[in-house]
Amino acid sequence: xxxxxxxxxxxxxxxxxxxxxxxxxxxxxxxxxxxxxxxxxxxxxxxxxxxxxxxxxxxxxxxxxxxxxxxxxxxxxxxxxxxxxxxxxxxxxxxxxxxxxxxxxxxxxxxxxxxxxxxxxxxxxxxxxxxxxxxxxxxxxxxxxxxxxxxxxxxxxxxxxxxxxxxxxxxxxxxxxxxxxxxxxxxxxxxxxxxxxxxxxxxxxxxxxxxxxxxxxxxxxxxxxxxxxxxxxxxxxxxxxxxxxxxxxxxxxxxxxxxxxxxxxxxxxxxxxxxxxxxxxxxxxxxxxxxxxxxxxxxxxxxxxxxxxxxxxxxxxxxxxxxxxxxxxxxxxxxxxxxxxxxxxx
Amino acid sequence: xxxxxxxxxxxxxxxxxxxxxxxxxxxxxxxxxxxxxxxxxxxxxxxxxxxxxxxxxxxxxxxxxxxxxxxxxxxxxxxxxxxxxxxxxxxxxxxxxxxxxxxxxxxxxxxxxxxxxxxxxxxxxxxxxxxxxxxxxxxxxxxxxxxxxxxxxxxxxxxxxxxxxxxxxxxxxxxxxxxxxxxxxxxxxxxxxxxxxxxxxxxxxxxxxxxxxxxxxxxxxxxxxxxxxxxxxxxxxxxxxxxxxxxxxxxxxxxxxxxxxxxxxxxxxxxxxxxxxxxxxxxxxxxxxxxxxxxxxxxxxxxxxxxxxxxxxxxxxxxxxxxxxxxxxxxxxxxxxxxxxxxxxxxxxxxxxx
Numbered sequence: 001x002x003x004x005x006x007x008x009x010x011x012x013x014x015x016x017x018x019x020x021x022x023x024x025x026x027x028x029x030x031x032x033x034x035x036x037x038x039x040x041x042x043x044x045x046x047x048x049x050x051x052x053x054x055x056x057x058x059x060x061x062x063x064x065x066x067x068x069x070x071x072x073x074x075x076x077x078x079x080x081x082x083x084x085x086x087x088x089x090x091x092x093x094x095x096x097x098x099x100x101x102x103x104x105x106x107x108x109x110x111x112x113x114x115x116x117x118x119x120x121x122x123x124x125x126x127x128x129x130x131x132x133x134x135x136x137x138x139x140x141x142x143x144x145x146x147x148x149x150x151x152x153x154x155x156x157x158x159x160x161x162x163x164x165x166x167x168x169x170x171x172x173x174x175x176x177x178x179x180x181x182x183x184x185x186x187x188x189x190x191x192x193x194x195x196x197x198x199x200x201x202x203x204x205x206x207x208x209x210x211x212x213x214x215x216x217x218x219x220x221x222x223x224x225x226x227x228x229x230x231x232x233x234x235x236x237x238x239x240x241x242x243x244x245x246x247x248x249x250x251x252x253x254x255x256x257x258x259x260x261x262x263x264x265x266x267x268x269x270x271x272x273x274x275x276x277x278x279x280x281x282x283x284x285x286x287x288x289x290x291x292x293x294x295x296x297x298x299x300x301x302x303x304x305x306x307x308x309x310x311x312x313x314x315x316x317x318x319x320x321x322x323x324x325x326x327x328x329x330x331x332x333x334x335x336x337x338x339x340x341x342x343x344x345x346x
Numbered sequence: 347x348x349x350x351x352x353x354x355x356x357x358x359x360x361x362x363x364x365x366x367x368x369x370x371x372x373x374x375x376x377x378x379x380x381x382x383x384x385x386x387x388x389x390x391x392x393x394x395x396x397x398x399x400x401x402x403x404x405x406x407x408x409x410x411x412x413x414x415x416x417x418x419x420x421x422x423x424x425x426x427x428x429x430x431x432x433x434x435x436x437x438x439x440x441x442x443x444x445x446x447x448x449x450x451x452x453x454x455x456x457x458x459x460x461x462x463x464x465x466x467x468x469x470x471x472x473x474x475x476x477x478x479x480x481x482x483x484x485x486x487x488x489x490x491x492x493x494x495x496x497x498x499x500x501x502x503x504x505x506x507x508x509x510x511x512x513x514x515x516x517x518x519x520x521x522x523x524x525x526x527x528x529x530x531x532x533x534x535x536x537x538x539x540x541x542x543x544x545x546x547x548x549x550x551x552x553x554x555x556x557x558x559x560x561x562x563x564x565x566x567x568x569x570x571x572x573x574x575x576x577x578x579x580x581x582x583x584x585x586x587x588x589x590x591x592x593x594x595x596x597x598x599x600x601x602x603x604x605x606x607x608x609x610x611x612x613x614x615x616x617x618x619x620x621x622x623x624x625x626x627x628x629x630x631x632x633x634x635x636x637x638x639x640x641x642x643x644x645x646x647x648x649x650x651x652x653x654x655x656x657x658x659x660x661x662x663x664x665x666x667x668x669x670x671x672x673x674x675x676x677x678x679x680x681x682x683x684x685x686x687x688x689x690x691x692x693x694x695x696x697x698x699x700x
Contacts, residue, residue, distance in 0.1 A: 125387075243472040246428055250467075251487040251538065252460035261486075265477050340477050341522040 034309040078312040087316035096191035098297035102282035105221035117232025139226030148219035148292040177294035224278040235267040276332030280325040375402040380438035396602035409593035417602040461491035464539035470531035474523040481519030506537040529560035601658035618692040
């Protein structure tokens with residue numbers, strides 16, 4: 001298992017190298033001039049030439065690539081011409097927010113999705129099943145930003161009016177944006193705000209960061225939730241019809257033990273695949289959710305970088321995201337082996 | 347409930363160990379007019395088992411023979427309460443030591459399953475959980491029904507696997523099903539079924555999925571083990587060869603009904619139902635003249651008529667005439683004792699078979 005992991009990590013090197021070449025070529029092929037994008041409409045030919053010279057945009061492409069790769073190998077990811085901030089520093093600053101949000105969204109999707117999928121499968125065709133299946137369809141169909149705004153309006157801003165003598169504004173008990181109340185003077189060590197709060201024993205800071213996560217996590221987790229519900233349901237229905245579940249029943253085992261030991265473990269394999277893929281996708285940033293809740297992760301930053309043809313940021317960020325994606329997939333592959341002994345590598 | 351359980355355990359301990367002191371008049375399992383109908387939503391109901399009755403005495407080995415689709419597996423599932431709750435309807439009575447399993451509470455039935463009633467399934471490849479070590483699959487049934495520690499259960503499991511002919515049982519305990527051959531897996535399933543020394547073992551075509559040479563070994567093992575434990579067995583099979591070597595009495599099923607029931611010798615010597623006769627004729631024989639073609643039963647089990655209108659076997663029967671399609675046929679005793687047959691034109695009694 002260890003050798004397998006090491007081999008997979010080593011295999012990432014050529015993959016990332018290939019990606020850096022592709023990425024470099026791709027970005028240069030985008031229409032538009034980075035210097036012009038940087039300077040705006042009033043740029044003079046002289047200032048454009050100056051920017052091109054500073055960032056080496058006037059060099060031949062091969063030369064540019066070699067310079068970039070050379071710096072990369074020394075751990076220098078360059079800095080953004082737009083903001084002047086170093087790429088690596090910005091990434092480390094913002095990525096924790098994205099991770100926190102993605103993890104919270106996946107925790108929500110998994111803890112709700114697997115039980116709902118399981119019980120829907122147990123009573124396939126029943127009321128819960130119908131609600132779960134149609135609800136999960138709705139979860140995929142409703143655009144994330146629509147859901148995000150709905151949640152924000154109901155639970156953060158507050159609706160006017162009353163229902164049965166109950167003021168709808170009372171529902172708005174959650175913060176509407178940001179990662180933490182700026183009035184809380186929190187110490188930041190890792191930039192994972194919840195974790196920081198726990199590490200520094202600033203419980204109020206941790207709690208505040210946590211409640212800031214709730215609405216964005218639900219909005220972002222809606223699609224993974226829907227997929228997990230459907231996947232779990234289909235998988236559990238399959239496993240419930242397996243002969244070994246009948247064998248377990250013939251042993252007189254308690255239903256709860258049959259569920260835990262014989263049904264869920266076998267049903268989890270395809271669900272784990274989906275969870276891995278979805279986690280990877282969420283880690284590459286959530287532009288829409290991040291903008292609705294003013295949650296400063298990498299999604300919104302990447303979006304600005306694309307509009308501004310910020311090559312340094314795009315190259316650096318996308319390489320990091322690819323690395324994270326590959327690592328998440330490695331974890332999923334290792335998990336397969338834990339769940340299913342048939343897939344264990346010798 | 348506790349009292350009946352204690353009683354049952356006592357009686358069982360009394361005759362455990364050897365097959366000698368079995369009271370042959372006592373009835374262990376009595377199936378009365380068992381009917382199983384399956385119904386899909388909106389579709390018509392189909393009767394997979396249509397009024398089956400037979401009984402099993404302690405220590406007895408009873409065969410249930412029939413082609414695919416004759417309802418023999420469904421009968422066994424109904425006895426164990428393993429049919430899906432939705433879409434199936436079970437009526438009649440299944441009396442185990444006088445208690446009706448069909449009306450018993452789920453918990454009470456679960457207490458009996460695995461300890462008093464056990465089952466060996468058809469396909470050893472799919473009947474073991476692929477993601478759990480074999481050892482746990484044996485010990486979980488021990489720990490469910492016996493007050494036994496984890497370590498003791500492991501020792502017991504090792505012993506069980508050894509007695510079921512699995513070499514190097516200690517190593518096998520920590521292995522997974524995919525690391526065992528088909529024969530080994532069936533042996534493991536037998537070990538699981540017999541772990542709590544049940545009074546009744548139902549085997550649903552236990553050798554169908556196995557290699558021919560392994561089939562014989564597994565049957566021999568089953569015979570030996572049930573004999574040692576004094577366990578009664580219901581052997582469900584389509585293989586008359588299995589019946590010939592094993593069973594005390596045989597029930598022949600066709601399209602959900604028993605068409606003939608007799609002791610083993612009686613059945614092989616004097617088959618009366620034309621279906622049984624056809625089955626026996628279709629067995630290849632070593633003493634038959636060379637080059638003589640086998641005589642198959644024409645048609646397939648799908649060529650059938652509802653029992654309420656006629657003999658379901660009539661469309662495939664060489665002796666069928668108008669009399670066979672007039673109405674519901676009863677199971678009647680024909681001349682000899684304990685040999686009921688459901689046939690209008692039974693094979694003559696004198697005709698020596700083969």
